Amino acid sequence: MNIDATGKILGRLASRVAREASDGEVTVVNTEDAVISGDEEDVQAEYRQKYERGARDRGPYFPRSPDRIVHRTISGMLADDAEENLKTLIGNPDGVETTEVDVKTGDDTKNREYVRIGDISRSLGWER
Numbered sequence: 146m147n148i149d150a151t152g153k154i155l156g157r158l159a160s161r162v163a164r165e166a167s168d169g170e171v172t173v174v175n176t177e178d179a180v181i182s183g184d185e186e187d188v189q190a191e192y193r194q195k196y197e198r199g200a201r202d203r204g205p206y207f208p209r210s211p212d213r214i215v216h217r218t219i220s221g222m223l224a225d226d227a228e229e230n231l232k233t234l235i236g237n238p239d240g241v242e243t244t245e246v247d248v249k250t251g252d253d254t255k256n257r258e259y260v261r262i263g264d265i266s267r268s269l270g271w272e273r
Contacts, residue, residue, distance in 0.1 A: 146165055146169065146170070146171050146172070146244050147171075147172045147173075147174060147241045147242065147243045147244060148161075148162060148165075148171060148172070148173050148174070148243060148244060148246055149173075149174055149175050149237070149243040149245075150173050150174065150175050150176050150178060150179040150215065151175045151178040151179070152178060152179075152180060153179050153180070153246075153248050153249075154179075154180055154181070154182055154248065154249050154259070155179045155180065155181050155215065155218055155262065156181075156218075157248040157249050158173075158179060158215075158246070158248050159215070159218045159219045159221075159222055160222060161246050161248050162219050162231070162246075163219055163222035163223050163227075165246075166219070166223055166227050166228075166230040166231045167223065167224060167227045167230075169230060170230045170232070171230060171231055171232070172232040172233075172234065172241070173215060173219070173231075173232070173233045173234065174234045174236065174237040174238075174241065174243060175234075175235075175236060175237055176211045176212045176214075176215040176216075176233050176234065176235055176262060177211035177212075177235055177236070177261065177262055177263030177266065178261060178262070178263065179211075179215060179261070179262045180259040180260060180261055180262070181259060181260050181262065181265070182257050182258070182259045183257075183258060183259070183260065184258055185258060185260045185264075188260045188265065189260065189264075189265060189268050192207075192214075192265050192268070192269065193268065193269065195207045196209065196269050209266055209269040209270055209271040210235070210266055210271050211235060211262040211263050211265075211266045211271070212233040212234055212235045213233070214262055214265070214266065215233045215262060216231065216233040219231055219233070235273070
């Protein structure tokens with residue numbers, strides 16, 4: 146199953162993908178376009194704190210790239226044996242057909258602020 150993350154709220158997308166990955170292989174594309182709801186400054190400060198936590202030589206290591214951030218979020222909801230069924234990609238490199246999943250999107254949160262994962266990654270120093 147291939148799922149397009151464009152505009153989807155990360156937590157809701159992650160729980161749905163984790164459920165699907167327990168049954169079979171799942172590929173999530175356009176991970177940089179997934180969103181996190183909340184004030185931009187607060188969300189970026191939270192992710193900056195996660196990234197800077199620990200020491201360089203000991204960890205814990207928090208990813209900067211959007212595909213790794215989404216992968217880490219989803220894999221935290223998976224059983225250990227199901228993690229091999231998960232694949233996350235930046236963009237849609239092969240132009241694969243995607244399946245529409247029914248989760249809230251950023252458009253459903255018109256009264257809320259939200260931040261794209263790609264913007265968070267850039268604030269952490271990720272370069273494409």
